[in-house]
Every structure is written in structure tokens, then in C-alpha cells.
Amino acid sequence: MKIVYIDMDDTLCDYKSAFEQARRLRPDIEYPQSQPSFFISLSPLPNAIDAMQCFLADERYDPYILTAPSVKNPLCYTEKRLWVEEHLGFAYAERLIISPIKGLLVGDYLIDDYVEGKGQESFQGELIHFSGERFKDWNAVMRYFALSEAR
Secondary structure (H helix, E strand, O other), X not given: XXXXXXXXXXXOEXXXXXXXXXXXXXXXXXXXXXXXXXXXXXXXXXXXXXXXXXXXXXXXXXXXXXXXXXXXXXXXXXXXXXXXXXXHOHHHHOOEEEOOOHHHOOXXXXXXXXXXXXXXXXXOOEEEEEOOOOEOOHHHHHHHOOOOOOO
16 A cells, blocks of 8 residues: 655645735734634635545555644644544544654655645655646546546
8 A cells, every 4th residue: 555645735725825815804914824713714625625535445545644733823733633524534634644844754655735845855755746737736636646536
């Protein structure tokens, strides 16, 4: 079984839009992600939930969520966990890893919107640059991993 780590912010959920909206609404707050309910209210990205269910159902893959914490918001640890259960179910809540340095983990793949900055550059497996040129969206990722529709 291949271990696959999947980032949350701007990979599974729409962090960027929420951040920009919060900055427009409250320009006086330097770190909008530091506000309570910021992380739990993020919207899933298109097809992200289906892709995650396909990974979980496919015997070739052992999927985990690997997300970095926001040190500006200690509530993010709880809110990310609650977001995962709400959108992906308890099976993924048991597969949630929160680490500021993603390169510490051993696995075959890391799907992330960043290629560096949180240890992605030292990840020993294959880095799948989500929203990059090759993997623009979840449909492209699903094709690459030959995932079938969720059942």
C-alpha cells in the first residue's frame, strides 16, 4: 500500500478565499486566520471530498491528511480536526496529522499546494504540486492516481 499525505489549506479547503474575505471585512486584523472559527468555516475545494473518499476506498493507497498548524491561532488544531470530521467523517479524523514540518513524515506521496516552506522540499517521496501546472485540480490528481468514482 502506498502512503499518501494530503494537505488541507488550499488543497482540500479554500483557505485563500476565506483569508482574503476576512481581510476585506476586517482590515485592522493583521492575521485573519487567528480569529475563532476561521478554519472550521473553510469551504471544501471542488471534488476534494470525492477524491478523499476514493483514496480511502482504494486498496492501493493508505491516505492521511497532513496539515501544518497556524501558530497565530491555537484554536486551529481543534478547528481543523472538527472540519475533517464534518466534511470527511471520523475515519479521516483518525488519519489527521498536524505537523509544522512535513518532511519529517515517511511516505510515498505528498499532495500539497506549496513545494517548500513547511518541509515539503525535504519530503522523501513524490511531491504532487496541487494547483500547479500539472495538477491544476482534483480531477487531474484523480486521473494520476487512477482513482475511480467514490461509491
